[in-house]
Amino acid sequence: MAGESDRLLGEDRLRGVLDLFERLRERPPWRWRERLRPLLLLLGPDRATSHAAEMLKSRCEDERAPVSHIAAETPATGVAGVLREAKRELSQPSSRARGEPALRFPLLEMALWLRDLREIRLAGDRPPPRDASAAERENHRLVRRVTHPPVGDNENARRRELNRVIRRRGRDVLRDLEEPRGRPATFLSFLEQIAPIGIAVVALISAGTAAALDLASAVLAAVIGLAFVTVQIVARTRGWYGVRRFVWFLRQPYVDRDSTGFLGFALGVFDPRPVEPEDHGEQLDLLLVAAFLEDLRRNYRRDYRRAAWARVRYPVLIFERLSAGHPGVTFVELVERVRADGQASGLPPGFDPLVVVAGVDPAAPADDDPSVPSGPTLVERLAQAVRVDVSSGEPQSVIAARGLWDRYTREQRRVGALGSRRELRVDITRDPGGDLPPVRPVRRRPRLAHPALPWIAMVAVAAASVTVISVQVVRYCSPVGIRRMANGECVGITDGSFRFGEDSGGRNNDNRLNKVLDEIEALNDHVKESGKPYATVVYLGPVTADPSIKNRRIDLLAGVQGELIGLAIAQKRFNDAAEGDDLRLRVLVANAGARFRYAEQVAGQIRRRALKDRSIVAVIGFEQSRRQTQEAIRLLAKSALPLIGTANSYDGTALLDGDAGYSPYYFRLASPNSRTAEHAAYWARHGDVGGRRVDDAVVIHDGDPDDLYSRNLAVDFERAFRPGSALMRPYRNPGELNKSVREACQDQPDMFYYAGRSDEFRSFINVLELSCPKRPLVMADDEIAKYVSDNAEELGRKNTFDLYFTPLAVREAWTWRWIGDQAPQTFYSDYDPAVRAMSDADGPPGQRPSITRAAVGYDAATLVATVASKVYWQEKALPSAGSVFAALNDPDHDVLRNGASGVIRFGPRASGHQVLDKPVMLATIKPDGRPIAGAGPRPGRRGAPRRRAERSDEEAKGPR
Structure with missing residues (x-):
């Protein structure tokens, strides 16, 4: 108890020294406040300095702060021995906080190893001592192998042997070579440095890629990123990577080296010269000290490593008592020389964090030589070693004056780097008495530098990224470019391999399109596998049913199913006819969503794809005349892609903003609404529908402002019919439609002209059948062909109203009755x-x-x-979108004489590239559900609508 009281009393009396010690070893929180620490000299007799040194050491160990205590009786043989002891103690678990990595000294370990080899080499063939460790015996064997290589290419053999061992030690550069831990431990040592940041960055990049591009790109980014992180971790356990760290030695001025890199440097240290210079040993000691300080600097470097920021105490090297012959004196002197050399080299300042505390008897002489009794003291010798010399201020000559400024700036930089004072002296025997304030509180590790924080941050970032990607998984129907929109539809581009009807649960609701998509995919695969040249056409259409429609019987996919089947027939026929190096056709299917809701977004995808895939020569489809379709056409026209409209009949399709007129790139296969309405009104007025003249009509049309087709057709029909004899009945929803029909049936007109969409046609006829007192007469456009195709048998069987419509094409128009001796269209046979x-x-x-x-x-x-085939053979090169457009735009010849819907010859741009001489046909449904059709002008012939008087009533309905 008495000894403990004396210890506490000593700590209280030395409270000022403790406060100074805490300030010396406390690491500033900011990089710009870091400075080299001065030498702390504790002056007093041996017993007092030993007690003070022990007290400082205990304080560090209580905090688990890095400290090395070199006792007066420590058997340290030279500077190398001091460094070995300092390295060993600074690497102990007691010198680091729990959960923190130990300080590592790879450069010092390599330098000490090379020095050991050199010492063995200088000793000749002397065998290792009996009590030598396994590492020492291995060093002796290595020296023998390198010194006496096998007969042959001795120099190369020496280099290979030494290089092999250097690489092995480079692989284990992070572990204590005296206590091998193996590659797994080395792997785990690097894991904390690389894994949290690397995985977090990969997660962020993957999430960003998923949001900006698609899931396939996100997966690719994640695979590449994780592969890079894995390669980094594994590579750092390899010897060649570890050797890279030793390039530092090549920049040091202390030992000569050749031009063969670090291996040459190692051989220069290993091979003693025939006549060693007197200071060669000192140069090696300087190299050891420089390696020691560089290792400490790297351990405390403020970079991406969390552990470096978590170290809030500088490492302390305490010499319990220095005397003239103690290697610690030489160590202090060499440390200051290395620091001064580093500052003079002009390199960016890298402050080593070492704090040196030394106990010194103020009366101890600077030299052990007893012949100089009144020489300088050891304190003066140490003070001289750490002094920062500046100019004396003596006046210079006029010639030497030109160098004064350079010398002045160098001195300023030196003082800024090393400090104006390099030692602090404390006489621990002087006690003026009085109370001292408490020792300043110890700085704690920053919370942001907690060992678990990188892993927590990594998990948080990874979890957030997984959440984003999971949202994208729901958002994407396919990893490659097929997105799920807010209403659940899958939109994008496919070669036939994706089924657009899949819902969020993976179930396929629109399986009526599966087989035709399978056929298109198989045809596309055959084209790619053939290796033959090909051109690509993209179909843009509403490939999914409206999600709000739950009844598959009214999904209204008959139109897109028909167009896709037509595409597949054309693709197969064209490719089957190709021989040798003839051009083939590839088809891509782009879903714009029901009602073309997402036409503009998908058009952007097509445009971007066309910039990468130059085989894309045209886009076809655009069957619905809606605002979104118009925007898609305008967007695609900016890419100079030829655009072929199938069923789009709005008069103003492809009109550009302002006075620019029609887009030159859009070509239409359907007659415009104005021409169709003109024929429909003529037939109605002259009794060609229903067998009686129509004097008044009610026009039903969709009032949605985004629907360009419905109102346009209604207005065109009203204009072509008798002025004031057609009553317009717009609707915005099924409820308004039902109300309009019921009101119209109260004063039933001669005819209902339905200019609405197929979506509401079932509601229209249901209310019509229930509300009209007389058998209604209904006339409509090709739009209802989708409904008729799926419900023809039901319409014929019910037979509750007369229905006439104007389809774009019908099989019956190609019978002998209408074409005579012309060649029939082979499409219908296929x-x-x-x-x-x-x-x-x-x-x-x-x-x-x-x-x-x-x-x-x-x-x-x-x-x-x-x-495209004509262009290919004419130009002897693969067709481009521009060359196909030029051929389509040529007014001198028919582009396609015998199309399934008639002759295809386009008019000028001024009229919107309308198809010329296209027949407008009239069709109805027989009681057995079969369609029967007639025509206005016959296919392939020019002419105005024929008057009813020129044919019989049966002919007005078409051939049976």
Whole structure:
């Protein structure tokens, strides 16, 4: 108890020294406040300095701060011995906080190892001592192998042997070579440095890529990033990577080296010269000290490593008592020389964090030589070693004056780096008495430098990124470019391999399109596998049903199913006819969503893809005349892609803003609404529909401002019919439609002209049948062909109203009655087998593709393929979008004489590239559900609508 009281009393009396010691070893929180620490000299007799040194050491160990205590009786043989002891103690678990990595000294370990080899080499063939460690015995064996290599290429053999061992030690550069831990421990040592930051960065990049591009790109970014992180971790356990750290030695001025890199440097240290210079040993000691300080600097460097920021105490080297012959004196002198050399080299300042405390008897002499009794003291010798010399201020000559400024700036930099004072002296025997304030509180490790924080941050970032990607997984229907929109539809571009009807649970709701997509995919695969040249056409259409429609019987996909079947027939026929190096056709399918909701976004995808894939020569489809379709056409026209409209009949399709007129790149296969309405009004007025003249009509149309088709057709019909005899009835929803029909039936007109969409046609006829007292007469446009195709049998069986409509194309128009001796269109002979092969036999009964839309889809694809093939043979090069457009724009010849919907010849841009001489046909439904059709002008012939007087009533309905 008495000894403990004396110890506490001593600590209280030395409270000022403790406060100074805490300030010396406390690391500033900011980089710009870091400075080299001065030498702390504790002056007093041996017993007092030993007590003070022990007290400082205990304080560090209580905090688990890095400290090395070199006792007076420590058997330290030279500077190398001091460094070995300092390295060992600074690496102990007691010198680091729990959970923190130990200080590592790879440069010092390599330098000490090379020095040991050199000492063995100088000793000749002397065997190792009996009590030598395994490492020492291995060093002796290595020296023998390098000194006496096998007979042959001795120099190369020496280099290979030494290089092999250096690489092995480079691999283990982070572990204590005296206590091997193996590669797994080395791997884990690097894991904290690389894994948290690397994985967090990879997660952020992957999430950003998923949000900006698509899931496939995100997965690719994640795989590449994780592979890079893994390679970094594994590579750092390899010897070649560890050797890279030793390049530092090549920049040191203390030992000569050749030009063969670090191996040459190692051989220079290993091979003693025939006549060693007197200071060679000192130069090696300087190299050891420089390596020691550089290792400490790297351990405390403020970079991406968390552990470096967590170290809030500088490492302390305490010499319990220095005397003239103690190697610690030489160590202090060499440390200051190395610091001065580093500052004089002009390199950016790198402050080593070492704090040196030394106990010194103020009366101890500076030299052990007893012949100089009144020489300088050891304190003066140490003070001289750490002094910062500056100019004496003596005046210079006029010639030497020119160098004064350079000398002045060098001295300023030196003082700024080393400090104006380099030692602090404390006489621990002087006690003036009085109370001292408490020792300043110890700085704690920053919370942001907690060992768990990088892993917590990594997990948080990774979890957030996984959440983002999970959202994208829900948002994406396919990893490559197929996105899930807010209403659940999957939109994007496919080669036929993706099924757009899949819902969020992976179930396929629109399986009526599966077989035709399978066929397109197989045809595309065959094109790619053939290795032959090909051109690509992109189909843009509404490939999914409206998600709000739950009844698959009214999904209204007959139109797009027909167009896709027409595309597949055209693609197969064109490719089957190709021989040798003839051009082939590839088809991509782009879903714009039901009602073309996402046409503009998907058009952007097509545009970007066309910039990368130069085989894309045209885009076809655009079947619905809506505002979104118009925007898509304008966007795609900016890429100079030829655009072929199938069923789009709005008069102003492809009109540009302002007075620019129609886009030059858009070509239309459907007659415009104005021409169709003119024929419909003529037939109605002259009794060609229903067998009686129509004096008044109610026009039903969709009032949605985004629907360009419906109002345009209604206005055109009203204008072509008798002025004031057509009553306009717009609707915005099924409820308004039902109300309008019921009101119209109260004063039933001669005819209802339905200019609305197929979506509401079932509601229209249901209310019509229930509300009208007389048998209604209904006339409509090709838009309802989608509904008729799926419900023809039901319409014929019910037979509750007379229905006439104007399809874009019908099979009956190609019978002998209408074309006479002209060659028939072969499309229709291929159609029925294709429908059986590409339709779902297990689908709901009555669902059939629209033959009308199949015909125009076939014509569009055949048109592009034919033109591209002509360009290919004329130019002897793969066709481009520009060359295909030039051929389509040529007014001197028919582009396609015998299309399934008639002759295809386009008018000038001024009229919107309308198809010329296109027949407008009239069709109705027989009681057995079969369509029957007639025509206005015959296919392939110019002419105005024929008057009813020129044919019989049966002819007005078309051939039976």
